[in-house]
Amino acid sequence: MEMNASYTSFVAVGDSFTEGMSDLLPDGSYRGWADLLAARFAARSPGFRYANLAVRGKLIGQIVEEQVPVAAAMTPDVVTLVGGLNDTLRPKCDMGRVRGLLEEAVERLAPSCRQLVLMRSPGRDGPVMERVRPRMEELFSFVDELAERHGALVVDLYAAPVLGDQRMWDVDRLHLTAEGHRRVAEAVWQTLGLAARDDWRAELPSAVPARWLTRRSGDLRFARQHLAPWVMRRLTGRSTGDGRLPKRPELLPYEPPGPGTAGQDAGPDAGPARRALS
Known part of the structure; x- marks a missing residue:
């Protein structure tokens, strides 16, 4: 290296x-x-x-x-x-x-x-x-x-x-x-x-434990919105990638995101990174 x-x-x-x-x-x-x-x-x-x-x-x-x-x-x-x-x-x-x-x-x-x-x-x-x-x-x-x-x-x-x-x-x-x-x-x-x-x-700061009801609500939402569709795709042999093309299929000069994504790219002079604290 x-x-x-x-x-x-x-x-x-x-x-x-x-x-x-x-x-x-x-x-x-x-x-x-x-x-x-x-x-x-x-x-x-x-x-x-x-x-x-x-x-x-x-x-x-x-x-x-x-x-x-x-x-x-x-x-x-x-x-x-x-x-x-x-x-x-x-x-x-x-x-x-x-x-x-x-x-x-x-x-x-x-x-x-x-x-x-x-x-x-x-x-x-x-x-x-x-x-x-x-x-x-x-x-x-x-x-x-x-x-x-x-x-x-x-x-x-x-x-x-x-x-x-x-x-x-x-x-x-x-x-x-x-x-x-x-x-x-x-x-x-x-x-x-x-x-x-x-x-x-680097570790994240200590988290405040979520309430039992909040955790169960999250579990139910996950099961309904993500787990059930995933299981259905497995049963039917389908995939989320079926028919989807790569987002950058050619080796071309890199261009930063357009105006709709301004500030989202993390170049060398980017500000402090967003932290996952919740």
Whole structure:
């Protein structure tokens, strides 16, 4: 890893985590850690190019088929690959197949870029996490093996307790808040050997415990608005990403958000970050 290295292009590959859900912008689009990272790269490298091929709901097989060949053909300086977690959430998950497909992706991407970045993704504390934790940890152990074999970097978000804090997660309990995405961008930035802006692992202030009724109301709202639709999609074989195209399918010079999203991008001179305190 080169300290204070200069990178001129970046391609992000993956699912909703990399697409940027639930870091919502005023125009209804999603920003997310990859966009934040690209903005910081662009601030120090004029003409910096960025593509984000990630699409919500994608399984590792779809990522390998639809995104990996495109990213490899772009031959960028940096590629980030995060995939397989959607597979681990399925009741019938063939971890051997997941590992094989992830290995195929890494073998294709590592030679095509200057630096491949893999991740041990964060997980929200709670009962769902406990059910899938063994599969996640199996996946992450394999990520470490692949990184060692292919010279990739690993961003260990899973080991950061703050990213398991419920306040870092949106009401759907599946996607990070804006503050969570900001911290992921900082973690990737530092892993690439670039100068730290702050401590992305810093704990949040102590929270005031919510009332029992407030917690139950939140559980019911989550079940109605997010859990039930998710279960229905699993039963019908549908995905939120069906028919959806990547938000940045071409490797083009990075441009900041338009007037409708002014002030939302976190460049190097941005003000204090919003904190997830509620």
